[in-house]
Amino acid sequence: MSDFLGLHGTALILREQRLQVLASNLANADTPGFQAQDMDFNTALQAALSPAAGAGGEDPYQSAANLARYDRPSAQPSLDGNTVDTAREQAAFSQAALEYRASMTFVESKVRTMLTAITGQ
Amino acid sequence: MSNLPIFDVAGSAMQAQSVRLNTVASNLANANTVAGTPEGAYRAKQPVFAAEAIPDHQSLAGVRVTEVRESTAEAVKRYDPGNPLADAQGYVYAPDVDPVAQMVDMISASRSYQANVEVFNSAKELAVATLTMGR
Numbered sequence: 001m002s003d004f005l006g007l008h009g010t011a012l013i014l015r016e017q018r019l020q021v022l023a024s025n026l027a028n029a030d031t032p033g034f035q036a037q038d039m040d041f042n043t044a045l046q047a048a049l050s051p052a053a054g055a056g057g058e059d060p061y062q063s064a065a066n067l068a069r070y071d072r073p074s075a076q077p078s079l080d081g082n083t084v085d086t087a088r089e090q091a092a093f094s095q096a097a098l099e100y101r102a103s104m105t106f107v108e109s110k111v112r113t114m115l116t117a118i119t120g121q
Numbered sequence: 122m123s124n125l126p127i128f129d130v131a132g133s134a135m136q137a138q139s140v141r142l143n144t145v146a147s148n149l150a151n152a153n154t155v156a157g158t159p160e161g162a163y164r165a166k167q168p169v170f171a172a173e174a175i176p177d178h179q180s181l182a183g184v185r186v187t188e189v190r191e192s193t194a195e196a197v198k199r200y201d202p203g204n205p206l207a208d209a210q211g212y213v214y215a216p217d218v219d220p221v222a223q224m225v226d227m228i229s230a231s232r233s234y235q236a237n238v239e240v241f242n243s244a245k246e247l248a249v250a251t252l253t254m255g256r
Contacts, residue, residue, distance in 0.1 A: 019247070023127045023240050024182045027134030029233055030141075031170040031184055066180055086236060097243045104251060111255040 004114065007049075008106040010061070014044045015100040017065035022093045025084050032080035036072045036089070041099075044068035126178040127244040131237045133173070133183030138234040140168050140186045145227040148218050155199070155213040157206045162196035163216040165223075192217065 018039040028034040047064035056063075074083035144166040151163040168189050172182040194217035202211030 016247075019244065020127055020130070020178070020181055023130045023244065026236055026240055027130045027184050028170075028172050028182055029134075029236065030138070030229070031172050034172050034182070062180075069180070086233075090236060090239070093240060093243065097247060100247055101250070104247075104254065108254050115255060 005107055005110055007045075008103055008110065010048050011045060012100070012103040012107055013061045014039075014041060014048060014065060015096065015103050017044070017061065019093070019096050019100060021065075021069065022089055022096055026086065026089045026093065028082075029084045029086045029089070030082070032082060034082050034084060036074060036084045037069050038072045038092070039065055040068045040070065042068075125244070125248060126175050126181050128241065129175045129178075130181055130183045131241040131244065133175075133185065134237040135234055135241070137168070137170055137184040137186050138230045138237065140189070141230040142227060142234070144168055144189060145223050145230065148216075148223050149220060149227075151216060152218040152220055152223075153215065155201075155204065155206055155215050156196070157208050157213065159196045159198070159214045162214040163218075165192035165194070165216060165218045166190070167192065 018041060021037050021039050025034075025036045025038075044064045044067065047067045048061055072083070074085055075088075076085065077083050148165045154163045156162040166189050168186045170184055171187045173185040175181045175183050196214035197217055198212050199215055200211055201207055201213045204213050207213050
């Protein structure tokens with residue numbers, strides 16, 4: 001069944017992982033010393049699709065997401081060591097939410113196709 | 122704690138920002154509270170934020186208020202012999218609260234709170250859309 005959803009099922013899970021990282025950045029916009037992080041989607045997707053993913057028994061998506069995470073430097077670092085740019089995070093979060101919706105639309109159309117095949121209507 | 126850690130992250134941030142708003146409210150409310158001794162004067166409070174991992178999602182950081190620290194600034198000595206609280210020399214002691222700085226802090230806290238509400242709402246919309254998939 002996961003083969004049926006193909007790339008999009010994996011993409012949807014990874015897009016959610018990126019949303020979580022960005023939400024964490026926004027939550028810590030006022031925390032001294034917090035390093036803003038981001039997730040490179042291409043790296044995560046390649047890691048999740050590689051045959052070695054999940055070989056160690058851990059969640060393959062989680063480990064792929066962790067692998068693709070990196071510290072994102074701030075354009076205007078603040079004196080307390082916090083590197084979160086709130087406006088940039090909000091823009092990135094909106095974009096990530098849109099990408100999540102896009103992936104979901106693909107998954108949904110796959111689900112509809114399967115439902116049509118099952119019910120024959 | 123849950124399968125949807127974004128809610129935990131945004132919730133912890135809203136909680137922390139609301140503590141910050143509360144301390145601002147307390148500081149502004151007591152800006153004119155005077156005392157008869159320098160030690161008895163009100164001291165401005167300020168929360169200290171720290172990043173804290175969400176349970177079961179160690180790679181995600183929420184926010185926690187580790188402590189609410191009191192200002193060490195000295196109380197402002199004011200000559201007001203008519204005040205019933207005045208000491209033998211006629212002085213009262215007011216807290217060193219800067220209303221302008223407090224207002225700025227309040228705006229910053231409320232903006233951050235709003236940003237996290239937005240995150241919460243977006244995450245909720247996406248979760249609901251995912252749950253109703255195929256209907």
